[in-house]
Amino acid sequence: MTLIMNAWYVAAWPEEVPPGEILSRTICNEPMVLFRDREGRPAALEDRCCHRQMPLALGRLEEDCTLRCMYHGLRFEADGSCVEAPGQANVPAAARVRAFPCVERHGYVWVWPGEAELADPDLIQDIFERNDHPDWTSVHGTIHLQANYTLLADNLIDTTHETYVHIGSLGDDNIQANPISVTGDEKSVLVTRWILDHDAAPLWREALNQDGNVDRWQIIRFQPPASTVLDVGVAPVGTGAPGGDRSHGAQGCNLNFGTPETEHTTWYFWAFARKFRRDEPGYDEVLQKKFANVFAEDSGAIEGAYSVMRRNPGRPTVNLRNDAGTLRARRLVEDMAAAEAARSGQAG
Amino acid sequence: MTLIMNAWYVAAWPEEVPPGEILSRTICNEPMVLFRDREGRPAALEDRCCHRQMPLALGRLEEDCTLRCMYHGLRFEADGSCVEAPGQANVPAAARVRAFPCVERHGYVWVWPGEAELADPDLIQDIFERNDHPDWTSVHGTIHLQANYTLLADNLIDTTHETYVHIGSLGDDNIQANPISVTGDEKSVLVTRWILDHDAAPLWREALNQDGNVDRWQIIRFQPPASTVLDVGVAPVGTGAPGGDRSHGAQGCNLNFGTPETEHTTWYFWAFARKFRRDEPGYDEVLQKKFANVFAEDSGAIEGAYSVMRRNPGRPTVNLRNDAGTLRARRLVEDMAAAEAARSGQAG
Amino acid sequence: MTLIMNAWYVAAWPEEVPPGEILSRTICNEPMVLFRDREGRPAALEDRCCHRQMPLALGRLEEDCTLRCMYHGLRFEADGSCVEAPGQANVPAAARVRAFPCVERHGYVWVWPGEAELADPDLIQDIFERNDHPDWTSVHGTIHLQANYTLLADNLIDTTHETYVHIGSLGDDNIQANPISVTGDEKSVLVTRWILDHDAAPLWREALNQDGNVDRWQIIRFQPPASTVLDVGVAPVGTGAPGGDRSHGAQGCNLNFGTPETEHTTWYFWAFARKFRRDEPGYDEVLQKKFANVFAEDSGAIEGAYSVMRRNPGRPTVNLRNDAGTLRARRLVEDMAAAEAARSGQAG
Ligand code: FES
Numbered sequence A, B, C: 001m002t003l004i005m006n007a008w009y010v011a012a013w014p015e016e017v018p019p020g021e022i023l024s025r026t027i028c029n030e031p032m033v034l035f036r037d038r039e040g041r042p043a044a045l046e047d048r049c050c051h052r053q054m055p056l057a058l059g060r061l062e063e064d065c066t067l068r069c070m071y072h073g074l075r076f077e078a079d080g081s082c083v084e085a086p087g088q089a090n091v092p093a094a095a096r097v098r099a100f101p102c103v104e105r106h107g108y109v110w111v112w113p114g115e116a117e118l119a120d121p122d123l124i125q126d127i128f129e130r131n132d133h134p135d136w137t138s139v140h141g142t143i144h145l146q147a148n149y150t151l152l153a154d155n156l157i158d159t160t161h162e163t164y165v166h167i168g169s170l171g172d173d174n175i176q177a178n179p180i181s182v183t184g185d186e187k188s189v190l191v192t193r194w195i196l197d198h199d200a201a202p203l204w205r206e207a208l209n210q211d212g213n214v215d216r217w218q219i220i221r222f223q224p225p226a227s228t229v230l231d232v233g234v235a236p237v238g239t240g241a242p243g244g245d246r247s248h249g250a251q252g253c254n255l256n257f258g259t260p261e262t263e264h265t266t267w268y269f270w271a272f273a274r275k276f277r278r279d280e281p282g283y284d285e286v287l288q289k290k291f292a293n294v295f296a297e298d299s300g301a302i303e304g305a306y307s308v309m310r311r312n313p314g315r316p317t318v319n320l321r322n323d324a325g326t327l328r329a330r331r332l333v334e335d336m337a338a339a340e341a342a343r344s345g346q347a348g
């Protein structure tokens, strides 16, 4: 499927773009360099000098935060304009490199690889749990996935896989045995699954840090093209969680962004925010490792499936009852791609 | 050339498929998983779950020898039928993976990658020397060859190459100096070469384990698409070997199966059975190493030639007198491929 | 752009083809083996046996300097004729491999990958500085470049890059600040740049081995398709170098040949001949390392630019004032390619 260009994608964690350094990354087939301007704001330029096509990733950030091509010395501002052409007094009018809309928000650096005039930062969804709210703390990581980005949402929306892929951490036999409910609108899909009155899976037992049966919830919101946020947790059975009172439980929020690098590879930015065991020394490190392991297990499954998928274009597959959410999500992505194609057809 | 699908191919040595383990192997472009069913018989399934295309090679063999997909838990019998779909009471009718005919015979596991209804196990040739006869003992090995499978028979049928490729083991100057005779029918080619009254090549001197000149024979039977069996040996000169009495000599049988993995890569299963020095401790290991080395030399030549061949599609080559056997063998393979193409043309 | 076949290209340094050894190298997409004949002259044959296409690089040079294919033993002379076919008395008339015109001159082994009848050795340019003149001594090296060969001349002709690519060795800020003058004819481009009365760049300071400001010259002659020779040096300011008396200075000659291996890869043969500090023990080694480093820096820039270029076929670039020489050189290469295409159109 063609990539959707007119959308905000997570391009990097803020700490990957420290002042004075150049990060080279491809987003939606567009090779970019990311760096910070004089005000410390992230900027994204095409990774190609307009003179002899030297990668700007091999360039040098000058003290005034302009970026110099280190082949013949053209120097560019964060907006892509050229401010110096060595060996001549005037900069040629055509000397300019493409700049991509780029903002930092909610603890992520976002880029918009498509038409710049459509890039409204307020289209970025509110995800305060990651680092904008004092009640939450989070761990995170990045995985370079050998698969089309849509498979990540497929994986996350159907939690049935936890029983098999995450044995010994998140998985237990109760998940697959419990039905899901699926709702949504034109802009999102909402999948809910409750697993009531059961022995907690190991990772959740540890999160809750107490004995006894639990009620477990998985409330999954997918927004096209590439965001899947899971409200998850467990609470002691009978404390009212299914009715809405989750204060006695361990509450988590798993944020997932699958940014296409190319059609066949994906930058998977995962985070797990929590309200439980927040100030315990060393627990961040423990949890970071555990979730890095969980998402590496997912990645193995996704990459395995994608390699088979690429060998079998167009071959039919069988759907199961629990695919109701993923099928609806896939439709939203297809609609978004179709709308973009229609728009560019009109424009052209 | 297109691969021939309706044929039995060696897929594995029996010990590569121990009970409770999954072997993943591609045969004729078909990725398969091999495992043993409840009766210990080998089975071959397509390496693709019918749900979201997870490789079954990443699955888990359950205690009852069913194979579970470890993404969302579908469970399959050795015949490809689905016997469990987690999260729902009924298995969808379409849930099934392709099973390939698979049998164990003469010390090999065979699969038939084509139309299952044509797969008669009695089409498998009789090769008792490998492990079905008390007078013979054998060593064997596998080479993953970067070449089309037909080049292996080319190599084996024209033993002229031994003079150059196998200096110091099987080769001596006498081979190329002796003519071959070629016969055959619609299903096989027979190439015979006698090298009379000469100093034995090093490996044969050691096999015979005595001094004095020898008579050496090479009787090569090729059967399309991929089997080349050589009746080979030396006997002290004058003991009647050319007339049929080889009992005074060292008798060997070299069995070779070149199973296409893809058009450009081949699983080369070689074995060397012998009637000489059978019960000598440690001699199996010695001989295994020596022949592994011999066939590695062949592989180097084959892969070298194939890499040049791929750069030069359709360019003419020069034939020599000793190519009479290989040219006849090639025709049998072409005829078999043409017959299969004609059949599938009619079917369609 | 299509490769130009009818031209002499540097194929190897003479010491890469010692008597009795086979060098395998691809020139203009033609895989070749280079070796010396009975008279010690270099020869170049196609790296493909005419029988079953075994690479001759895996062959054996016999004592009489014939080359034997080590698959079935065909034996070839340095002119490509076959002189022995094992197993038969007569060599088949068609048994022959292509020989490429090949000569050793001025300290290089040259081959002509195109039509042999056009290969006049007197077309090879005179470059006595490399090893044919007692006043000069030289160091040299080879780089395997992941780029089209024309980018090497682009790099060498526009020395503006020295300011940025060769900081700390050849580069200083004065280079880019000084204009170039460009002349030439149908067969060459001449670019001249003088940098007068300035502090010498580190490598030139060391070459001159004295203090004080210098005049520096860069006189660059490009000859299509692949030769760029630079007359370079510095002399103490006021000693008459701009007027023609360079005897008080450090004079160097940088010889560069970019031989296409394929359209996308290049054998870069560089040499630096000098008239200064010639008999100083150990200075050759010092200078070899310094220039190997300089040309590795160039290669990094060239490969970076080429990788971007391949992703952006046909996209416009911006030219700068100092591109006057490279643009003229590029036109000469295009004219030469067009003439060859026209000629082969007439022939066919
Ligand atoms: S390639 Fe960037 S300045 Fe020349």
Ligand code: FES
Binding pocket: B049, B050, B051, B052, B053, B054, B069, B070, B071, B072, B073, B074
């Ligand atoms: S992919 Fe096998 S059960 Fe889902």
Ligand code: FES
Binding pocket: C049, C050, C051, C052, C053, C054, C069, C070, C071, C072, C073, C074
């Ligand atoms: S391939 Fe060279 S002699 Fe057969």
